[in-house]
Structures are given as C-alpha cells and as structure tokens.
Amino acid sequence: MGGEDHMQFPDSFFEDEVRDGFYVPAIIKRGWAAQMELLEDIAAICKKHHIRWFAMWGTLLGAVRHGGFIPWDDDIDIAMLRDDYNRFMSVARQELPEGYYLPLRGNIDTSNMVSAVWNGTEFPLKGALLEKFHGYFFPQGIDIFPFDYAAPNPEDEQLQRELLSITFEIKASVGRNEDTDKLNAVITSLEEMLRITFDKNKPLEEQLDVLIEQLSSLYTARDATEVMYTPDWYSGKPFKWPASYFQNLRMLPFEGFELPVPSGYEDILKVRYGNYMELCYSGGCHNYPIYRNLEKQVDNAAVDRLLYTYHISAGDIKRPDSQTAAAPEKLVEQFLLLTEKLHTQIAQAIFSENPEQAKTLLELCQQSAIQVGDLLEKKWGARLHTVALLEQYCELIWQIYEPLAQGGGPLLDMSGIQMHLGALRDQISTCAGEELGRKREVVFLPWKASGWSILKPLWEAAQHDPDCTSYVIPIPYCYKNLDGGMKTIQYEGELFPDDTAITDYRSYDLQNRRPDVIIIQNPYDGHNLTTSVPPSFYAANLKQYTDKLVYVPYFTLDEIRPGNKKAFINMEHYVSMPGVVHADIVIVQSEQMRQSYIDFLVKSAGEDTKQIWEEKITCNSRIPFLKTK
Template identity: 30%
Template sequence: MDKSYLDNLKFPASFFEDEVREGFLVTSMMKRYWASQLKVLSFVVQICDKYNLKWYAEYGTLLGTVRHGGYIPWDDDFDICMMRDDWNRFFEVAKKELPESFQVLTLSNNEEYEELIGRVVNCNVIDFGPEHMEKYYGCPYTVGIDLFPLDGIYPDEDKEKDRVARTRKVLKALTLAELADVNNHELYLLLKEIEKENKVVLPLNDKLKNKLRLLAERLYSECDVTECGNVALMPFYIPNNDHIFPRKLYEDIVELPFENVYLNVNARYDELLDLEYGDFLRVNKSGGVHEYPVYSGQESILAEHIGRNPYRYTLDANELLRSVQRYIMRMTRTVDKDTLPNAESMAGGSCADSGAVIKKKAVFLPCKAKWWKTMEPLWKKYMDDPGYEVHVLSIFYYDSDYNGNIGERHDERALFPEYVQVEDCEKFDFETIHPEVIVTQVPYDGFSTFMTVHEFFYSGNLQHFTDELIYIPYFEADAPIEKGDKAWTALSVMVEQEAVVNADKVIVSSDAMRSFYVDKMIELCGDETRMYWEQKVESFEKSAETEDDSGRINNEDDKSDMNAWNQFLGKYAGRKTIIYYITIAFLLRDTGKSIGKIRRALDTFSDSGDKVCAIIVPQEQILNDLANIDEALWKQFTDLVEKIKTTDNCIYDEKGFSLGYMDKWSGYYGDASPLVRKCVQAGIPVMIENIDI
C-alpha cells in the first residue's frame, strides 16, 4: 500500500476488507473505525502545525507503529501525547479550529467529562447519514482519539514526594465521593486535609467530584516541564510510580510508517518502549482496559434502533429453521439410501460389468486466489477419491461499498496454482448436473460492505443445486483462547454469517476453531440446538504436506524472483542470507556505543567463511533525519557505510531491495521494527541486537 500523509488521507478499497493480521481477525468495520481515527487525527495535526505544537504517538499507537507498522491488530485505541504547555494551548484553540460537529473533551470545558486526559471526537451521536458516512469511510459511530499531557517531575525529591502524597489524597477522596454519600465522615475528614494542604475550598454537593478532578489535574501540572529532567504520564505515575521518562527522549521527532500514513514518534522510541513495556516485542492479545470493539455499545444501539445490524448479516430465525429442516431431510434421504437395495443388486450385476463407471461430482467454488489454501486440503481429499469427479470453478467477485454500490469485477482464474485445473464458472450447468457436493468459501451472500459475488453464488441459492453444501471459511485465524476474549469477539462476526446458517456442513481449520463455532452458534441460537451444530461443524487439521506445497502460486514468478535475487547477491548467490536491519533509534540510544557495536557485528560476518551473507539495510529515517538530529553521528554513520561496502560477506542495501524478498531470508538480525513480527509469522529466526554485548 502506498504511503500518504495525514493532510492527504487516501485509502484504497482493499484496505477495508476483513483481514487476518498475525492470526487475529480485523473486521471491515474495525478498518473503517481505524480510518476514521486517522481522519480525526488529521484535523488535530492541522492545528498542531498551525500553532507549532509538538505531538507524539503514545501507548498502543507508538507500540503498534514500531512493532507492527500500524495498528496493533487487536487494538482500537489511538493515543498521542504532548508536553503540558502544548496540550493546554491545543485545547485553548481546538474548539474554534475543529469542524463544528467535533466534540472537544476536557475537565475544564465539559462538566460531564470524567477523564484526566483530553479527547477529541468527530461527533456525539451515531450518524449514518450519507454525508457523514462518505466523510468517515462508512463508519457511523462516534470516533475519537485520546490526548495525554506529559507533566514534569520535581528535581527535588522531597518536593516531589509531597506533591505525590497530596495528589493521592485527592484521588482517594474522588474514589470515596464516587462510592459514598458526600456526607460520609471519612470523606469529610479527608476533604478538610486536602483543603488545608492545597489552599482550596471544596463544595459538599454534586459538584464535588468535578472539583476534585480539576484539583488533581492542577497537581499533575504543578511542576513546569521546562524545569525538570523527567516527565511522566500522571494518571499512571501518581498511583503506580511508573511511566516516568527522561525529557531528553522527546527532544527529536522522526516520522515512522503507520498503516498508509506517517506518524510523529520520538526518535529514541525504543528506549521509551523499554521503559513503558519492558520486552515490547512480545505480544499480548488479551490486553486493554475497555470493551472490544470500542464501538460495540453503539453498534448494539444502532441494531436495536433499526431492527438488525445494517452493516453485516444478523441471524434470522426463519433462515435457521429452514436450515435445520433441510438438514433433517438430507439425513432422512441418507438413511433411505442406506436401507434400500442398490442398483447393482437389483440388476444382478455391477456397473463394471457394463463398462460404465458413474462418479459423483464435487464442485469447488473458490473466489480469490489467495483464499485457495483453506480449500485445498478438502480438494485433495476429493481428488484422491476415485468415486468423485472434481471441478474447480473460480467465481468472479466484485468490489462493493457500505451503500451496496457494485464496482469492478475481478477474475482471478489465472492466479491459481498451476496444478489446479480451473474451469469457467459460467459454463457449468448446475441445474442439470446437480453435483452431489458444492464447496463454497464466501460467507457473506449479500451482506458484505467491501465485496460481493453474483447472487447465483450466494449460499442461500447454491443449496438448491446440490445434495450437500459445504462452507469452508476463507480466513486462517487463531482460535480464541477463552470465551469473551478479543479474538472471540472479533471472530463472532464471521460465525454469524449466511453461509454458516445455509451450509449443510461447515469445515474449519482445527478442533479449537470447531469448538468456538459450536459454542458461538449455541450462544446465538440456544442450547437446544447443540446437537445440530455439533454434527454440522467439523474440523480438518492441515497436514504438513498441504502446508508445504500450497505456498507458491506461479512457477514462472518463482523463477523470475530467484533470478532477481541471485543477481542482487552477485558473488554471494547461493549463500544463506541474514538481514541486518539498523534503526535510527538504535544509533541514538548511545552514540558512544552504537557505531562500535555495528562494527563488531560486521567483523563477525566478515569472519564467517563462505556460507553466509549479511545484507545491511538502514531504516529510511537514518537517511532522512539523522544528519539534522546529530551531525557528528551522521558523519560516523557515513564512514561506517564505506566500511560496509568493503567488508567481506556483506552487502549494503540502501534502497531496501532485499525487503521485498522475505521468503529468501535465512534469518533476521538487528533492531526492533515491524520486520521482526513478520519474520516471526514466517518462521524466520530473529535475533535482536544488544548494544552492550
């Protein structure tokens, strides 16, 4: 996806597809929510640029930028931070600068707001009107971003301890006020202490909680950021004594890729993430402090108002009943066939005696070529069965949008593996042939907001042209670890689909995924349907053989890729290749050590014999920003580049050509980047560089 900037946001239609990222399903609506957050951010950044205010990606947004190159797949927050002075200035001007529909939320401008951070949202009501939906990529829900202020910590330790103690008393009083009557004796005594220590008067009425929050905010910002060496995110620092950072980490800004834009991050981002998360490259898919997805409450309100979810399929009791009736009739026919005498015995001979062999027919209806791998195990099973004649009919698909408008038609027959004989779906006579089995993988029928197929290939129609309709999900996601976790919630959208209801059999990738499907459908339909779903949903564990030979789609492309790769390697062609990725954050972490560490690594590669080649790739931010941040370090780096170019077993890849050939890598060495997660997913060994070794 081409990168753009926040002042020129562009999202291709493909961005809004349901997508599995790192084993986690990201739904189309979540993608629309993400895009809308970036739209809100673009307005915030316009103000920051106009008034020369510095902002930085923070928390999960910073972690996603560095670790994933975009959103953390299982996250839906968007967080930025500013130094307190810039934060105050932003909220002074935001209301007049932002679009009229926007809501600017702080304690001082909204008495009903209860957070000790700021927030900007694009509206305060669900809006599925055409103008709003067009502007916010088909997302009708209120979308916002959080703005955290960074406050100073007193250099005087005693003074800081006093500030923390006073602030903790205010937060304790706030907790008591939320739990107890304002006339509570313990609260009353605590308020008197707070008034004396902070020279304030607190009202014993319904305004008390707001006054306590405002006082806490005042205490948070008591120490001027410019007069301290450390800053902190006070909502976490005060109660837990963490989220403390050297102010110098925020001196310089670089722009890193995030989805299809660039975000401001502090140039020494890896040090900040070390302090904030520890081992920040290790993933935790269960994190978060709010309900997932963040718009789930609004989604329920809208569905209740309209009577269904307007942007995806909503389970229909009548369709479920028809599915159950079809299943019972099919089981009855199967029993009848088993008990009746067969044609051979009645004729006193066999089909083989007459020379005729009658095969059953199994028809596979893949859609996108990249989805084929989920169908392939079952296809192989039928291909190996001499009793079946197998047809693969790649069906066309069309782009569509949240309004149901149909776009370009796509025919991907030429993109399937060469060993799969793909036929023309328009020439197959379904009604006359009436295949015994049809296997489909498009779940949506007419309920997708990003793609569709001809209505003939809807699961609700296909069931009339076969004895057994099998649905295999096209996506390969990890099964939920426990009921109600984020993966459970995200995947629930794909279980409540027309194809799951209409199919006679649903085949999923693992026993764990089967358990999830069964449990979810019982949750939706009631425990009395348990036997039905347990019989209907099956698992098909993939074999190692299937995993191995389903990767490459086109042998000619393979040969072309290998030729280009070998040409790039030159005299090192045929060797194992280690990608050595260097980031600006590593260079700035300790300018006295970083260059020396890299030189020692080069010496190791030089002495490694004739089996390994190291490809040294500099992060683009080194080339774009390092000279402006630290001229002396830039000079050391350019000298280092000259050494790389003359070091045995090393190639300097300034333009990142090698990054497009991950399937050729033998290993990854270097610094934290989104490449690490990609290597982990691809099974490529990873070693993170340690500056002290």
Template identity: 35%
Template sequence: MTFEREFFYDEVRDGFYIPGIIKRFWAYELTILSEIDRICKKYNIPYYADGGTLLGAVRDGQFIAWDDDIDIMMLRKDYNRFAQIAQKELPEELSFNSLEVNQDCEELAASVGKQVVGFAAELLRKYHEYPYAGSVDIFIVDELEKDPEVEEHRSLLLRRILFLIEAIEKHGKSKAVLKEINEIEKIMKIQFDQRTALKPQLRRVMDKIFQEFNGREGDQLAIMQFYAFLGNCKYPRSALDKSKWTPFCGMQLPIPEDYDAVLRAEYGDYHKKVKGGGGHGYPCLKKYENKLKTLMKGTWDPDYHFSEEDLVRPKIQNFRDIAISMAEAFKLSHKQLFEDCLKGDISTCISRLSRMQEEAIAFGTAIEQKKGEGTESVRVLEEYCDALYQAYNALSDLTALKEDGIEKQKQTEEICRSTDISSGLQKELEKIANTLLYYPEKLQTALKKDFKRQVVFLPHSMKYFESIRPIVDAVLKAEDMECKIIPIPYFDKYGDGSPKEMHYEGDAFPKEYKITDYRTYDFASELPDCIVINSSYDEFNQVWSVAPSFYSKEMKKYTNKLIYIPWFVTDEINPHAKEDEKAFINMEYYVTVPGLFHSDLTIVQSEEMKKAYLAKIEEFAGKDVAKKMEKKIAGAGSCLLGEKEGEGIQNVVDCFRLFLEK
C-alpha cells in the same frame, strides 16, 4: 487520506482476525490524526505516538492487529498550547474534548473526534464510510517529584480520589461518600459544588494534582493516571527530548527518538507479541453501533439474528438423482417382470414390457435433452429398448391364438397354471426375463459415468481461492466428479450498507483452471450435488458482500450439500483464556453469520477451533442451537495450513469427500 480498497477488507494478521469495520475505524482515526498533525505542524507543537500506536509503528509500521484506536502523547506545556487553539483549528465536525473545555468531561485524557453518528454522505465519504463516532486519545505527560516519598504520597492521594469516584458510581451520595468528599475538600482546600455532578469535579482535582510538580526540571516524566494507579508509563526525561518520523499506514508518524525506553516503561519486553487483556470495551466502536441502532429505530441493523428457519433444509432432487432412481425403478420393474414370468402370467408380462419400453424411450429422450447425443447411458437404453421389444415379440408369439382366439388363450393359461415350472413354456418365459437381467445394472453404471456428481466452487477472489484450491485439485482428478469453478462478483459497501462498485476477478484466476462464467450457469437447472462457499457473511459484513444471488441462504435452495470452508486460519482460540479474550469477541464477525447456519457442513481448522465455534454459537443462539450445530461443523483442518502441525491438506480433502459420499 487515501487508502487502497484492499486495506478495508477483513484479514488475518499475526493469527488474529481483523474485521473490515475495524479497518474502517482505523482509516477514520488516521484521518483525525492527520488533522491533529496538521495543527501541530502549523503551530510547531511536538507530539508522539504512544501506547499500541507507538508499538505498532515501531514493530510493523501499522496498527497492531488487536488494537482498535490511536493514542498519542504530549508534554504538558505542549498540550496546553494545543488545547488553546484546537477547537478553532479543527474541522467543524470534529470536537476537542478535555477537562479544560468541557465541564462534564470525566476522562483524564483529552481527545479529538467526531461525536455524530449517522449516514450523512459527505462525512461518510470523508471518513472512509465509517458511520460511528470515535476519537484519538491525547495522553498528557507531567513531571515527577525527585523525592520518592513525596511522589508516593501524591499517588496515595490520587488513589483515594479514584476510590471515591468508584464509590459514587456504586452508591451515589451515601453518608460515607459525603464524609469522604468533606475530607478531600479539607486536604485540597477546595469546595465542591454538590448541585452538579461530582465525578467531573473530582477528575479536575486529579488533573490539578498531576501538574503539582511541573516546572521543577525533574529527570523523570509520567502519564500520571497510569503511573499513579498501575505503576507504569514512567519515562526518563531524555526519552522525550527528541522525536523522529517513521512510516505508519501510509503516513509519517512522530515517535520518541528513544522509543525503546518509552516502550519498556509501558510494556516491559515489548518485542514479545501479546494479545491478552483489554477485552472489556473491545472493540470500542460497539457502543457507537448500538447508539446508531437506537437512532435508526429498527430501520438499520448490521447484525445477523439467528432464526430456527435457517436450519431448515429443503430437499433437492437433481437430474442425476432422478436418473439413478430411474435405474433403480428399472431394477424393480425387472424383478416384478421375473415374478410374473414365474407365475406364468403372460398377459401381465406383456403389459409390463410395453410400459418399460415406453419409460426407457422417455428416459433416453430426457437424457439427450440434458446431455446431448452420444452418451453411454442412451446407448445402453437403446439396447435395452431393443431387448424389451424382442421380449415383447417373443411373449406375443407364445400367446398367439388360434382362429377362435379366446378358447386357445384359456387353454394356454390353463397349461401355464398346471404345468410344472420346468416345462418348456416356463423355461421360455424365464429365458425371456433373463435376457433383460443385466441391463438395469449396466444402465446404472453408464448413468454414473455420464452424470458425475457435480461440485461447484464459488470463490469471489483469487486470494480467497487458495483456501479451497487443494480440494478443487482433488475434485478435478476424481473420475466420478465434475468440477465447476465459478468466480462470483462482489461489491464494496457504503457506510449505510448500500452497494458501491462491483468487482469480478474471474480473469485473474490461474490459466490452468477452466473457469465457468457465473452469467451462463443456471443453478435452478443444474442443481449441483455440492456447492462450496468460502464467504459466510451474506449481507452481514459492513464493508463488502458477494452479489445477493450468491448468498448462502440462496445457494442452499439448489443443492443438498452446501459446504462452507473459511478463507482464513487464525491462531487457536480458547474461549476461557484471558489472552484470547479479544480473539473470541471477534469471532462474532465470522461465526455468528448466516453461512454457518445455512451450510450442511463447515470445515474448520482444528477440533479445538470447533469447540471455540460452538462456544461462540452457544453464546449467540443458546445451548440447543449449539448442540444442533455440533454435527454440522468438522474440525478437520485447513488447506491453508498444509502439513503444518500434523493435520495436513489430506485430512480436509478426506473430510470433504466423506461428506459428499454420504
């Protein structure tokens, strides 16, 4: 099977975040299903989509966002035919697992899947870079007895065996367990082999009981392990008489013609979308991920591990910061000059004026090197230098010595010390100082005009740009800010994490925006006042990555304000609500990643989601880290929500600007 590359990227659908690695698992499962489908067509064996797969096919023509596997079902007679030929027909890497062929099997449902985990290139290419194991489940449909009392008796016996299996798991072969085993042997007229594992033997007994009433042509069917233990998955026989084909993720999938009866038997009101429940064991690929980690012995790990160093913040000083501080330094020098004038310390004043002039010239040269000629601040500095020169000359005239020089200097200094502050000489000194009074303020104003705060936006795709577009527009309109939009390259990954093909979407951005080529922008030289990212994964997304030079841990080296704005919004998540269990689990794919911890501010969609983020961080890194992160996360809203639910884009823009001005 083939898929568009966009199929594999993380997305939010129905308010639920779907990680890219689960998309790969979906493609892997669809490839296995295509093999099952090939065999069934070859031997004319009917099968039907079941469970979440059937529901997704009927409702959306694709996987349910919070489903992570494929389920199909077969009538017992059709399943028996499939079981006889499955293993010889399947590709070498796939295996058929069932009670019939595997003595150690403990599952009541059969399955087809790949059991090997690892980075064998041929298998990765065939199974869409999915490196783990996993299977398509095949549920078997049996007949029910017409007499409800008989059926209830069967269900009681099945539940008794299930309780025995649970007791073995908890207590092993205790006296009570052995006594119960003996009772089951009498009822079933069988003998267990206690030298081998009991659970697989008990599962086969259950499967035998499932088939007890087959062939009696009853009008009710059921998947017995669900019907006996949960009371659902009971269907009218007519519901599975015929099938029809429906689109599902690029293939045609057989579903019961009366799918309504099947779905009502399984879900009740199946039109209502329910995300709750089923969190235990979700996503199922996690157990295989842990197996692969063990196999690789520490040489491969797809998960980010928090370090306190990630919260360490280097202090960055860019040219604008230096320029503004220079203006402040000129203010301080002027203040000291004025104090020296008040003291009548002419020689110190002359020395200070000389230094101030040298500093102003050097500063002007640096500005021209950075910004070129013709800036307002250089013009002010030229005027300032001229005024400093005039002041220097004026003070020099005041201290002109007579022919003997030294004697006259002593007399002049004596006059300055002894004369009242309102004397002519003192007034002249104050006049000289006052002529320079307004230049430092004027310079500071000019510097802020010439050196606006530079905000750099680093979207990697046009699709993700929408989450920051209103902020970009606000910065473009601001007179005190300079906006740089720098689309950055990204690449897909192979299953082992190595880079695949590179993509660049800079040419796809709207023409009304001026785009800066990432190859021409020097972060080390520019040191922007703020960098905005909307990808937080760094290397810890198994499907794709921005180029490593744009990872958050790198970007924070070049700015004092690194801001992360998620490219998506989800439904609100309550960490303590069962219905949000899967959604909270999946937060690890976008919360426990480097960008959040390296950033100085993360703007999330609401205050409630901020609480969910902090709950996930506490689960991941501990309460102390969550407390530190509380100040770095703002629940201001999302640009993607617009005015929805009262928050609005303006809140996000205001939050962004307020942080920028701190």
C-alpha cells in the same frame, strides 16, 4: 499526517482480514479508517498551531509491532506534553469541523488527565459525515493524554504525591457525601497548606479538578529531566522516561501512513509492557468492540440493517428434503429403477383391458425419459449415445400409446411390450454405465486466491481418486459502495498456481450439472459490509444444486483460547454466517477450533441445536481428505 483532503484507502483495506492469527471484521476496519480520518483533523490543527503530538500506549505498540493497529484494538491513543495539550485545548473548539465535540476540561471524572475529540455525538452518522468517515456509522473519539514533567528530586516528588493524595481524597469524599465537618476541616487544611481559597459559590469538584491539573503540572522543562503520565505515576507504576524521548520525535509507518512517536519508543514499550513483541490478546481499558455500547442506543433492527446482520433461523439450519438436488447421472439410475416397475404395470394394465391406466403409466415413462435426456444433454451435450437411446425409448412409448389413444388395441401383446421396453431399457442402462461411469463430480468454488492453499489438499485428494472428477472454478466478487451497491467485478482466477486447472465460472452450469459435492470458501452470502459474491453463488442457493454442500474457511486463525473474549466476540462475523449454517459439512482447521465453532453456534442458536453442529462441523484431524466415494 495532516491535510485537507479525505484520506484514501484501497477497497481491500476494508475487507475482513486475519492479522497475526486474529480475525478483524469489516466493521472494525471501517472504524480504523474513521479513527485515521479523525486523527488527520487533529494533526492539521496541531500543524497549524505548532503543537507537538505523538502516538502512545496501544497505538505506539501497534506501530512498532504491527506497522498499524493492534489487530484486537479499535482506537487510537495520542499524547502531548502539558503545554502542547493546554494550547490544543484552547484552540481546538474553534478549529475542529462543525459537529465535532471536545469536553471543556477533559473526559468526565478524569480531572483533565485525558480528553477526547469526537467526530459527533449522534448515531448513526449520515450523509457527508458518513462518507468522510468511510461508512463507519458510530461516532468516533480519539483519546489525548497530557504528559507532565516529573519532580526533579525525591523530596519534591514526595510532596507532590502527598498533595495529590489529599486532593484526590477530598474529591472522593465529596462524591460519597461523607461527614461535612470532617471534610471541611481537611479542605481548610489544604487551603492553608497551598495558600488558596476555594470559591463556595462554585462547584467544589470542578475546582478540585483544576487543582489536580495544577499539582500535576508543577514542573517544566527547565526543572525536570523526566516525563510521566501523572495517573500512572500516582498509582505507583514506574512509568517515567527521559524528557528527550518526547522532545525528539521519530516517524513510524502506520497503516500505510506515518505517525510521530517518541524517539525512545523501545524503552517506553519495554517499561510499559515488558516483552512487547510477544503477542497478547488481552489488554485495553475499554470494552471491545468500542461501538457495542452505542448499538444499545437504537433499536436492534436499525443496527441489523446497517451491519447486514445475519440471524440463524431453523429453516436455514437443516436442509429440507425438497431441496435435495439430484445429478443427471443419479436421475438415470432412478429412471431405470422406476421404468423396471412401470413396464410390468403397463403390460398388466393392457392385459386387464384398462387402457386409461396404461396410458397414464406410458405418459409417466415418457416424461421421465424426456427429463433425464434434457438434463444429460445440458450437462454433456447431444453427443451422448445414451440421449439418443432415450429418444428411441420415447418413440417406442409413443408407438404403444397411440393405438390406445385412438381406442384400439396395442400393436404388441403383453409379452412383446415387456420384451421391447425391457430390451431398450437394458441398452440405456449399459450405455449410461459406459458413458457416464460411476465417477462423482466435485466442484471447488474458491473466491480468494490466497485461500487456495487451504483447499488444495482436498483438491489433490479428489484428483488422485479414480472415482472422482473435480473442477476448480474461482468465482468473482465485488466490493460494495457505502449504500450497498456493487462496484467493479473482481476475479482472481489468473492468480492461481499454474498446476491448477481452472474452469471459467461462466462455462459450468451448476443448476443442470448438479455436482455431487460443491465446496465453498465464502461464508457471507449478502451479509458482509465490504464484499459480496454474485447471489447465484450464495450458499443458500448452491445447496439446491448438490447433495452435499461443504464449507471450508478461506483463512486460518490462531486457536481461540479460553479467556480470549475479543476473538470469541468476532466469531459472529464469520461463524454465524449463511455459509456455515446452510452447509451440510463444515471443515475447520483443528479439533479445538471445531469446539469453538460449536460453542459459539450453540450460544447463538440455542442449546437444542448442539447436536446439529456436532454432526455438521468436523476438522482436518477427523477428515484428512474429502471422501468422494
């Protein structure tokens, strides 16, 4: 760590990602990068002034177990031995970039037992500062914990504990405004014991904080062989380790970089966490995500704009009837049913000498034939004989219509009209049945090759279904600039297995072909910080071109157990999304995940929407393959 240039991360680093079964949203990834950038500034100061620092607590655990951040954590913790900590506190304010913030004597109410360097105090970050911190709008802080040398023997340790206990109790009593005479007596006793005098002209609490710091750092490397974090030791936790662990450091990988860690990190983690390699989604002493409290400082609309927040609306939840798309093959069926009735009505209108009604009905027949023919030609090309028959049908309609338009009688009598129209209609029906068949068309629109393994069983089922024709059409996506603009197009079609037939997304016209089923894997539409597919592939648009829009997540998660609040919170980044809301069917990984989706969506959209989600969301155990019949 350390250097003058901004840290470089690949665009892919900022994508939403599943790590160890936990969904990490893009905003957290930006926060990670911002934390690393802030740590870079701290490390540069330490390098300049020969100050030793090392990763601790969750950051140390993340480096060892994950090679980076714990997926469900969003801050960095570092520590320094007390001498290094004091030197850092003495030089940091002069060395830190303009606008940074460092408390004078540690964080509030910590008695200088922990401090934090912040990259600013105002939200949102803007301009060069926003760019430096990789688009993370919220101020970031890194906690720095001072570690002290432990008392060299039990007698000194007991005395140190008693003195700290008295001092902490006095500080607590001052805060509670307790009996003044009794408090003054305790203060006097402490002054006599330590041969000190508190300045009555200065705030007592500040002087007590200084005393707590002095009592915590009574011993030095010459006196002691162990190191401790005083608040943990004072509260009775057995967290003391050999001083050599912190005097000799090692480097471990962390998010593509390296961090210094105590040489005895395995022992530290074992004492602190027990079986530290076992995943545990709880832990951490702050609210998650850490930026949530900062959101409350500005209006909701501003936060929504910054985070591209999507809000579920009643109009999105249910498909309007007007948006139900019809495939050209279905339009043929509708045309045949419609004209069967119209032919009889045309003959009756002519027989009743009602030419205006007859002309209106003939115009309707011709318009229907032209519409169906155009759609079939766009989807299948002019090679279809069905299209040629529809053209003949239009010519016959014109032959009947023209004499009526000229004010004369029809060339054919009523029975002749019905016979000729009916015969040609029957030819269209037979030819369409042979050429178009009854196969349903299913289109798969993956965007990440890594997610294809989840769709592949559905595709294989469609491949083996004799009544189904399927297409795999990987769609492109772009990474976003910080201003929301699009970078270079990304396309992963070449990364799919060789046994998967790929159709180029530019060669398949969804609007005109109108497949029976479209299956998508991107839920975000325009509501993701890092990536976007083209708007033509947004779920809100795709549902106009099919009778059934199906969403299948491109990732698999660990099940969200009761009490896993962090995982539940992050569902807003992939469940409350357009792909889920606009889809007619959502297929998730398990019954338990299905219930998690339903619970979250009901909480987000209201109890009155529960039945909608229960009908829409299914799982692999309920639908082993996509039924296309």
